[in-house]
Amino acid sequence: SAVISQKPSRDICQRGTSLTIQCQVDSQVTMMFWYRQQPGQSLTLIATANQGSEATYESGFVIDKFPISRPNLTFSTLTVSNMSPEDSSIYLCSAGGGGTNEQFFGPGTRLTVL
């Protein structure tokens, strides 16, 4: 199983600022994903982080708001831009999956926007 770490684990930010979340996997993986979990809700997929190409975003999420980088097979970043209180959520990255493979998750980043 893949071990995934995220930084920061939590942050409190001011409205209008941006935060970049880092995700590190302990092994090379083809697939990495970013999810959002709003308070009291389930997880919603933001985008698939593709190595060497632009991320693929789900409906309702756009690159200008959530730019993603994937410079290699073990690392990805998600930036939450121009934040508002509605962006207060837990952001989780995951790796693996596809076919019959398990998908593993990082510990999440708890973001509070004031």
Added chain:
Amino acid sequence: SQQGEEDPQALSIQEGENATMNCSYKTSINNLQWYRQNSGRGLVHLILIRSNEREKHSGRLRVTLDTSKKSSSLLITASRAADTASYFCATALRGGGTSYGKLTFGQGTILTVHP
């Protein structure tokens, strides 16, 4: 429409009892995975069941999958207070292309096990 609906939304039991959570979905899947989340932390992977499997066990966990009914259940036997958490099912759609690897999560079941 939501892929992956779970019931019950909340379940409260005593230690030693069994807990059963159900998950329904709407489209053909490649596999279904169950996760546990403690107090808003990261997700812990519990078990993956493939679309051609009907039952799978892991320790005190038993998962069933009925593709004809598009439903799955997670049974935790002899529950412990430490099992208190939210439990989510997630489905991986069949097929490749842009859907490959993506998971769609159910709304989750909040399980409380009283000592």
